[in-house]
Amino acid sequence: MSSTNRTVVVTGIGATTPLGGDAATTWEGLVAGRSGVRPLTQDWAAEQAVRIAAQIAVEPTEVIPRPQARRLDRSAQFALIAAKEAWADAGFEEKATENGEVDPARLGAVIASGIGGVTTLLDQYDVLKEKGVRRVSPHTVPMLMPNGPSANVGLLVGARAGVHTPVSACASGAEAIGYAVEMIRTGRADVVVAGGTEAAIHPLPIAAFGNMMAMSKNNEDPEGASRPYDTARDGFVLGEGAGVIVLESAEHAAKRGARVYAEVVGQGISADGHDIVQPEPEGRGISDALRHLLASTDLDPAEIVHVNAHATSTPAGDVAELKALRKVFGDDTDHMAVSGTKSMTGHLLGGAGGVESVATILALYHRIAPPTINIENIDPEAEANADVVRGEARKLPVEGRIAALNDSFGFGGHNVVLAFRTI
Numbered sequence: 339m340s341s342t343n344r345t346v347v348v349t350g351i352g353a354t355t356p357l358g359g360d361a362a363t364t365w366e367g368l369v370a371g372r373s374g375v376r377p378l379t380q381d382w383a384a385e386q387a388v389r390i391a392a393q394i395a396v397e398p399t400e401v402i403p404r405p406q407a408r409r410l411d412r413s414a415q416f417a418l419i420a421a422k423e424a425w426a427d428a429g430f431e432e433k434a435t436e437n438g439e440v441d442p443a444r445l446g447a448v449i450a451s452g453i454g455g456v457t458t459l460l461d462q463y464d465v466l467k468e469k470g471v472r473r474v475s476p477h478t479v480p481m482l483m484p485n486g487p488s489a490n491v492g493l494l495v496g497a498r499a500g501v502h503t504p505v506s507a508c509a510s511g512a513e514a515i516g517y518a519v520e521m522i523r524t525g526r527a528d529v530v531v532a533g534g535t536e537a538a539i540h541p542l543p544i545a546a547f548g549n550m551m552a553m554s555k556n557n558e559d560p561e562g563a564s565r566p567y568d569t570a571r572d573g574f575v576l577g578e579g580a581g582v583i584v585l586e587s588a589e590h591a592a593k594r595g596a597r598v599y600a601e602v603v604g605q606g607i608s609a610d611g612h613d614i615v616q617p618e619p620e621g622r623g624i625s626d627a628l629r630h631l632l633a634s635t636d637l638d639p640a641e642i643v644h645v646n647a648h649a650t651s652t653p654a655g656d657v658a659e660l661k662a663l664r665k666v667f668g669d670d671t672d673h674m675a676v677s678g679t680k681s682m683t684g685h686l687l688g689g690a691g692g693v694e695s696v697a698t699i700l701a702l703y704h705r706i707a708p709p710t711i712n713i714e715n716i717d718p719e720a721e722a723n724a725d726v727v728r729g730e731a732r733k734l735p736v737e738g739r740i741a742a743l744n745d746s747f748g749f750g751g752h753n754v755v756l757a758f759r760t761i
Contacts, residue, residue, distance in 0.1 A: 341685060342564045343496060344424065344522060344523045344587055344588075345587065345758050346411040346519050346522045346523060346584055346585055346587060346588070346601065346602045347391055347430070347450070347585070347587075347590050347598045347599075347600065347601050347602065347698055347761070348424070348495055348583050348584065348589050348599040348600050348601075348602060348734060348758070349426025349427075349428040349584050349585075349597065349598055349599065350423075350424040350425060350427040350429070350430075350583060350584030350690065351423075351424050351449060351581075351582075351583050351584075351594040351696050351700070352419070352420040352421060352422065352424030352425070352427060352430060352457050352533075352581070352583070352696075353415050353420050353423070353580065353581045353582070353692075353693055353694055353696050354394060354395075354396060354398075354419045354420050354514065354575050354580055354721040355374065355394070355395065355577075355579035355580075355581070355682060355683055355736070356374025356375070356392035356393060356394060356578070356579060356683050357372060357374045357394055357395055357658050357682060357683060357685075358395050358396070358681075359394075359395055359396030359401065359421055361420075361423060361424075361427070361581075361700070362697055363395070364399070364693070364696070364697075365376075365696075365697070365700045365704075366682075367682065367756075368572070368679055368682055368683075368697055368706055368708040368719060369706060369731045371682065371708070371709045371711045371731070372392075372682060372729060373392075373436035373560075373561035373562075373564070373569050373681070373682050373711060373712075374392045374395065374561055374577070374682055374683055374684065375390055375391065375392045375552065375560045375561055375564060375575050375577075375684055376390065376391070376392070376393060376560055376561075376644065377389060377390055377557070377560055378390060378391055378393075378539075378544075380549075382664060383406055383541075384415050384542045384543065384691070385561070386545060386547040387430035387489070387545075387548045387549075387555055387577075387693075388544050388546065388547070388553045388554070388555055388557070389557045390554070390557055390563055390565075390575060390577070390702060391539045391544070391575060391576045392576065392577035392578070392683055392684025392685075392686075393539060393577075393578060393683065394416070394578050394615075394640075395732075398416065398419060400411065400694035401419050402415055402418065402419065405507065405533065407666060408478075408700060409477045409481070409485055410486070410490065411454075411455035411457060411458040411477075411481040411487075411537065411586055412455075412457050412458075412482060412484060412537035412578070412662065413451050413453075413454065413455060413457075413486070413487050413535045413536055413537040413580075413692055414455070414481070414486045414487040414490045414535070414688070415449075415537075416487075416525045416537060416578070416579055416580035417449050417488070417490065417491055417533070417535040417536045417580045417582065418487075418490055418491060418494060418537075419579075419580065420535070420579075420580040420581060420582035420692070420737075421439050421447075421449070421491040421494060421495070421531055421533075421581075421582045423584045424493075424531065424533075424584045425450055425495060425531065425584060426587075428584040428626050429594070429596055429597070429598060430495075430584075431567065431653060432494075434495070434496070434630060435495065435496035436496070436597060437662035440495075440496075440528070441528065442496045442497065442498040442499075443499060444499055444527050444528040444529065444668060445495060445496065445497045445498065445499050445500065445527060445528070445529050445530070445531075446492075446493035446497050446499040446500045446502070446518060446521050446526065446527040446529070446530040446531070447488055447491045447495065447501045447502070447516070447519070447530065447531045447532070447533075448460055448488065448500075448501075448502045448503070448514040448515070448517050448518045448532040448533075448535070449487045449488035449491050449502075449503065449514060449531070449532065449534065449535060449582065450488075450503060450505065450506075450510035450511050450534040450535070450688050450691070450692070451484050451503065451510060451532055451534065451535050451536055451688040451689070452481065452488055452505065452506070452507045452508055452510045452534075452536055452538075452615065452687040452688025452689075452748065453485070453536065453538050453543070453687060453688065454484030454485075454505075455482035455486055455530050455556075455575060455729055456482040456484065456537075456540060456542075456543060457469070457482050457537055457538070457569075457669070458478060458482040458540055458542050459478075459605065460540055461574050462474055462475060462478045462482070462526065472681035473612065476641050481747060483568070483639075484503055484505055484633075485501070485502075485503040485569075485575075487503075487535050487580075488501050488502060488503045489501055489689060491531055491713050492531075495515075496671040497530075497531070498622070499502055499526055499527040499530075500526060502514070504517055504707075504749065505688070506748050506752040507687070507688070507748030507749040507750055508648075508650075508685065508687050508688065508690055508691075508746060508748035508749065508752075508756070509691060509746040509747055509748035509752035509753065509754045510534055510687075510688035510692030510748065511533055511534020511535075511581065511686075511688055511689055511690055511691025511692035511693070511694075511695070511712055511744075511746065511755050512532055512534070512605075512692075512695065512744060512745075512754040512755075513607070513691070513692075513752070513754050514691070515532045515583065515585070515602070515605075515690070515691065515692070515745060515755060515756055516607065516696055516756060517603070517606035518530035518531075518532035518585050519585060519605065521560075522585060522586070522587050525695040527586050527755075528572035528584045528586060528590040529584065529585070529587075529590060530584075530585045530586075531582060531583075531584055531585075531605040532579050532581030532582065532583060532584075532585055532692075533580060533583055533689075533691075533692030533693065533695070533696075534686070534688050534689040534690065534691050534692030534693070535580035535582075535688065535689045536578055536579070536580070536583060536686045536687040536688045536689035536690075537575075537578050538576065538578065539578050541561065543574060543576070547576065548617070551573065551627070552573050552615075552652065553573045553574055553575065553576060554571075554573040554574065554575050554622070554651065555573070555613055555662070556572065561712075562712045562759065563575050563651075563712075564651045564680055564681045564682070564684055564685075564712065565651055565652065565681060565709055565711075565712035565713060565714075566649035566656050566678035566681050566711060566712075567649065567656055567678065567710060567713055567716050567717050567720040567726055568649070568651075568713045568714055568715060568716065568717065568742055569712070569715045569716070569717050570715065571651045571652065571656065571717075571748060572651075572653075573651060573652055573707075574650040574651050574684070574685040574689075575651070575680075575684040575685060576684055576685060576689075577683050577684025577685055577686040577689075577690075578686060578689070579683070579686055579689055579693060579728065580686075580692060580693070581686075581689060581691075581692030581693030581694070581695060581696040582692055582696075583692070583695060583696060583699065585602060588601070588646075596749060597687060598761050599700075599702075599703050599760055600699050600703060600758045600759060600760060600761065601760075602704050602756070602757070602758055602760045603631075603635045603636070603637050603741060603757035603758065603759050603760065604631060604634055604635035604637070604756075605631060605634075605754060605755065605756050605757070606624045606626075606627040606628055606629070606630035606631030606632070606634070606753075606754070606755040606757075607624060607627055607630060607751065607753065607754050607755075608624070608627040608630060608707045608753045609750075609752060610622070610623035610736075610751030610753065611623070611749045613751065613752055614750060615749050615750060616654060616749075617654055617655045617659075617747065618658065618751070619658055620658065620660030620665075621658040621659060621661045621711065621753055622658060622662075623753045624658065624663075624745070624747065624755075625660055625662040625666050625751050625756045626661035626753070627754065628662060628663070628666040629666075630668060630753055631743075631755050631757055632676050633668075635757065637741060637757050637759070638741075639667050639670040639742040641671065641739060641740060642667070642670070642674055642697070642740075642741045642742065642743060642757075643673060643675060643735055643740045643741070643742065643757065644674060644675050644676075644677070644678070644707050644734055644740070644741075644742035644743070644744070645663065645674050645675070645676045645724075645742065645743045645744075645745065646677055646679060646694045646697055646698040646700070646701070646703050646744045647659055647660070647676050647678050647743070647745050648677030648680075648741065648745045648746055648747045649676075649679075649681070649691075649710070650680055650684075650685050651678075651680065651681065655747070656678075656717070657717060657719045657720055657723070659718055659733050659745060659747070660676070660719070660723035661719075661723055662725040663676075663723065663724060664723040664724065669724070671724055672722070673725075674724070675707040675725060675727050675732050675734065676707045676710075676724045676725060676726045676727060677697075677701070677707050677709065677710055677726075677727045678710035678726070679694060679697050679708055679710075680706075681710050681711045681712050681713075682711055689744065690746060691754065691756075694744050694746070694757060695742075695744050695758075698743070698744040698756070698758055699741055699758055701734065702740060702742050702758055702759070702760050703743075705730050705733060705734040705735065705736055706732065706733055707727050707731060707732045707733075707734055708727070708731050709727050709728060709729055709730050709731050709732070710727055710728055713726070713728050723740030729735070738741045738758060739761075740759070740760050741757055741759040742757070742758050742759075743755055743756065743757055743758075744756045744758070749751065
């Protein structure tokens with residue numbers, strides 16, 4: 339089927355995050371402006387310069403049977419929990435491919451992770467050193483491989499059209515959703531389960547990010563540490579969790595009478611070509627992604643009323659993103675309510691695009707933009723370039739068709755912008 343006339347819609351959402359064990363609880367936390375950042379209480383945290391993180395609100399072992407959990411890396415556990423919720427939310431039975439609801443040959447899965455099974459890799463290396471070769475788990479390789487979460491989600495739903503794992507650092511989750519959209523538009527699939535997951539709260543990643551001076555060291559005020567656009571922002575706060583959505587062709591969704599949250603208008607992708615970790619300071623790569631989005635879709639800038647910004651709470655990245663929005667959209671940015679939800683969830687790295695897509699979709703569905711918390715003194719450059727939602731959630735227009743963007747950027751200069759629109 340031609341990619342030019344195949345509309346893609348969202349029919350299911352799922353999440354497990356620092357704000358809640360499902361999408362509804364996460365959304366309630368976002369709208370309420372609640373922080374999920376807490377002190378790290380593990381023994382190893384005492385010697386770290388960074389002793390805070392946005393840890394998961396509901397442990398996977400409270401949801402997944404322990405025998406199954408022992409065979410899965412934490413990142414795969416998160417992905418399965420979010421995928422199960424999204425699948426059920428879309429109205430599918432667990433065995434949908436067996437009872438004829440979905441053709442397995444037309445069903446795909448695309449779940450991203452920026453780092454993969456890093457906790458398994460590092461923990462099992464410790465086992466090897468301390469207890470010897472025979473004590474290393476035989477499940478180690480399937481657990482640590484980056485495609486583990488996607489493979490397990492594919493097995494969960496019975497996907498046979500393709501199971502994929504984009505790895506583009508902190509843009510991975512958004513890239514997964516964009517890839518899923520293209521699977522449907524190009525006729526490879528009718529239904530795709532897509533999103534991102536990450537579980538990297540471990541002493542090595544925290545020490546490494548801390549030594550890069552990338553993370554906030556505001557250990558005395560965990561809930562106030564992630565502060566996008568504030569003049570005192572000093573780095574991101576590491577988060578963990580997953581966000582997954584079910585995408586369908588509009589025709590397939592209509593045939594089964596599915597509830598539709600939003601249309602996925604399209605994506606814009608680019609690379610900075612600037613530095614392995616530093617964003618291009620003027621946001622040129624981001625601007626290219628935005629222009630690509632506009633050139634490849636029928637999106638009207640006047641429709642865009644909300645932006646879920648990447649906004650990690652880093653001095654350079656936050657402002658570069660807003661400069662790019664202003665450069666591409668000009669005065670149209672004046673009616674775009676910009677939210678930095680990482681102020682509440684922390685930065686989920688490869689899971690960020692999945693969780694923030696869920697937030698963006700729900701913002702359109704409920705027509706309300708979550709706040710950016712912890713802004714005491716807004717950066718003048720941020721204030722000059724965008725309308726940042728501060729203090730409390732803001733209602734979006736209740737009449738007519740509206741659209742929203744979800745921005746995701748990653749180390750290596752990866753830029754992905756997703757656009758969603760009400761039906």
